Amino acid sequence: MSVRAAASSTSGNGNSDKRQRILDAALKVFAAEGVHGTPVPPIAREAGVSVGSLYRYFDSKEALVNALFQATKDDLSQHLLTGLPLLKLDRSIFDEVWHRLCTFARQKPDAFRFLEMQDHHSYLNDTSRNSEYMLLLPIRQIIELGQQNGLLSDHLRPEVAIALFWGSLVGLFKAERLGYLSLSDDDLRQARDACWKTIAKPIEGKTQE
Amino acid sequence: MSVRAAASSTSGNGNSDKRQRILDAALKVFAAEGVHGTPVPPIAREAGVSVGSLYRYFDSKEALVNALFQATKDDLSQHLLTGLPLLKLDRSIFDEVWHRLCTFARQKPDAFRFLEMQDHHSYLNDTSRNSEYMLLLPIRQIIELGQQNGLLSDHLRPEVAIALFWGSLVGLFKAERLGYLSLSDDDLRQARDACWKTIAKPIEGKTQE
DNA sequence: TGGGTATGAATGAACGTTCATTCAGTCCCA
DNA sequence: TGGGACTGAATGAACGTTCATTCATACCCA
Numbered sequence: 014m015s016v017r018a019a020a021s022s023t024s025g026n027g028n029s030d031k032r033q034r035i036l037d038a039a040l041k042v043f044a045a046e047g048v049h050g051t052p053v054p055p056i057a058r059e060a061g062v063s064v065g066s067l068y069r070y071f072d073s074k075e076a077l078v079n080a081l082f083q084a085t086k087d088d089l090s091q092h093l094l095t096g097l098p099l100l101k102l103d104r105s106i107f108d109e110v111w112h113r114l115c116t117f118a119r120q121k122p123d124a125f126r127f128l129e130m131q132d133h134h135s136y137l138n139d140t141s142r143n144s145e146y147m148l149l150l151p152i153r154q155i156i157e158l159g160q161q162n163g164l165l166s167d168h169l170r171p172e173v174a175i176a177l178f179w180g181s182l183v184g185l186f187k188a189e190r191l192g193y194l195s196l197s198d199d200d201l202r203q204a205r206d207a208c209w210k211t212i213a214k215p216i217e218g219k220t221q222e
Numbered sequence: 223m224s225v226r227a228a229a230s231s232t233s234g235n236g237n238s239d240k241r242q243r244i245l246d247a248a249l250k251v252f253a254a255e256g257v258h259g260t261p262v263p264p265i266a267r268e269a270g271v272s273v274g275s276l277y278r279y280f281d282s283k284e285a286l287v288n289a290l291f292q293a294t295k296d297d298l299s300q301h302l303l304t305g306l307p308l309l310k311l312d313r314s315i316f317d318e319v320w321h322r323l324c325t326f327a328r329q330k331p332d333a334f335r336f337l338e339m340q341d342h343h344s345y346l347n348d349t350s351r352n353s354e355y356m357l358l359l360p361i362r363q364i365i366e367l368g369q370q371n372g373l374l375s376d377h378l379r380p381e382v383a384i385a386l387f388w389g390s391l392v393g394l395f396k397a398e399r400l401g402y403l404s405l406s407d408d409d410l411r412q413a414r415d416a417c418w419k420t421i422a423k424p425i426e427g428k429t430q431e
Numbered sequence: 432t433g434g435g436t437a438t439g440a441a442t443g444a445a446c447g448t449t450c451a452t453t454c455a456g457t458c459c460c461a
Numbered sequence: 462t463g464g465g466a467c468t469g470a471a472t473g474a475a476c477g478t479t480c481a482t483t484c485a486t487a488c489c490c491a
Contacts, residue, residue, distance in 0.1 A: 047341050049258030063472045132256050132341040168412045172403035180393015181386045188385035203377045211420045272438045
């Protein structure tokens with residue numbers, strides 16, 4: 014018994030550890046080369062396992078892509094939503110959402126990029142596609158609440174507001190990745206304030222244009 | 223002469239006409255399946271030519287992708303910039319830019335999608351990558367002018383403003399393509415006004431936040 | 432008839448996937 | 462306790478398929 018426990022540190026269980034290593038490796042190479050652009054062997058090499066082993070943990074490349082997509086979505090979901098008050102909206106909550114998304118994009122650039130790729134669309138099954146939709150539901154709810162309590166402009170339909178907000182954030186980090194700019198903390202704060210103006214209700218008595 | 227002109231509709235000169243048919247076909251299938259996800263034969267089939275003919279007009283798949291990328295960028299460039307005053311900025315010019323981009327995205331969804339794909343990045347040569355950068359230079363200039371004349375907020379660096387603006391627009395049409403929303407003309411107008419608020423100077427005497 | 436053009440089967444390189452084999456670790460009985 | 466039998470995870474060469482590309486052939490108009 015005690016022997017077995019000691020052995021597990023070297024290779025004993027190694028079980029889900031290896032599975033995780035494959036997922037990590039796949040995220041890295043997919044983010045760099047795209048899903049269609051990445052053969053299976055480089056994934057295995059990056060993970061430090063053989064191709065055969067990879068197929069022990071995942072039935073196919075498609076299954077790997079879907080598992081990775083859902084795991085990454087869940088990761089973002091958790092990062093964004095854990096402990097976030099979903100039943101009210103004020104400026105500080107908006108700032109917190111912005112901050113969390115920026116933190117995620119900064120700490121896990123490969124994950125952020127992978128989620129935004131379009132290239133893997135033909136690989137995704139219904140569950141994966143659905144998990145994409147689910148992530149945005151809480152944000153939509155927050156925006157609707159904000160519109161009801163008069164803090165957000167009700168000129169924009171919530172879906173449109175989400176698309177603008179999300180698109181801005183993605184555009185920002187995409188531009189940085191492509192080398193068109195480098196985002197300082199101050200840039201991100203200014204961008205945050207600008208995005209708030211996009212969806213916020215104009216200060217009373219003023220119509221826009 | 224007249225005979226040749228008449229014949230050209232079926233197969234007569236066919237010369238650059240065929241080349242254009244291949245580009246059109248490539249745009250269509252690339253937009254649908256991605257560059258990595260599209261074999262060469264389906265492109266030829268869609269264009270109504272043989273695979274061998276395709277290789278008469280383009281040295282390789284890579285050459286085709288680059289030619290298409292640059293042609294599409296040029297198309298957007300022309301659509302966006304022709305006759306646009308580049309030495310001033312007011313609200314009506316912003317609206318015109320927005321309108322032109324929306325028109326392009328609506329009339330040529332495949333072109334708009336293709337330009338925003340990331341999937342073809344490994345195929346692109348320096349010229350193509352550069353043409354991407356060149357497109358945004360005039361917009362950058364317009365934004366700088368707007369900041370100098372006090373119409374646009376100078377809190378945002380021009381590159382950041384561009385990334386936010388462009389990201390919003392892309393996010394909007396991407397959401398529509400994925401079926402998350404359907405954009406009415408009114409939605410587009412509301413989104414335009416919201417984006418203007420993002421980059422415009424706040425009405426005097428009010429600080430944002 | 433000759434020279435440029437179009438064709439699509441043929442080619443071999445690269446892909447996703449499989450499977451015969453290896454081998455570290457476990458078990459069991461003397 | 463020592464040693465032979467068992468287990469199943471790990472391996473990577475090999476498989477069939479699909480890809481980008483070529484080229485022998487057919488075609489067509491001048």
